[in-house]
Amino acid sequence: MLKCKHVEQRADALVDGERLPFGEHLALRAHLMICRHCRRYLRQLQALVRTLRRSPAPLSDTHTEALVERIVDRQSE
Structure with a gap:
């Protein structure tokens, strides 16, 4: 069985439709x-991804990474 950490690392692939x-897909x-x-x-x-895609002004990579980092930090609290 996968651990939550592995799911967190691969969640972006699920969201992106990768x-x-x-076997990995089934385990996730x-x-x-x-x-x-x-x-x-x-x-x-x-x-978050839906919101960013609808954003009228594209965010820089720095802003996007900061938003994702905040979400990840809140999840681990």
Whole structure:
């Protein structure tokens, strides 16, 4: 079974729709089925990505990284 840390590291691939190896994709989905914390993290990441894509003015990479860092920091509290 995967640990939450692995899900956090690969959540961006799920949000971006990246094709993962079947076994990894299955393991990620299985973990998400049983871990409400990771499901919440994934939902928050998806919301952030949607918001950034709708943003009228593109954010710099620095601003984007700062936003993502804040979310990650709050998740680990």
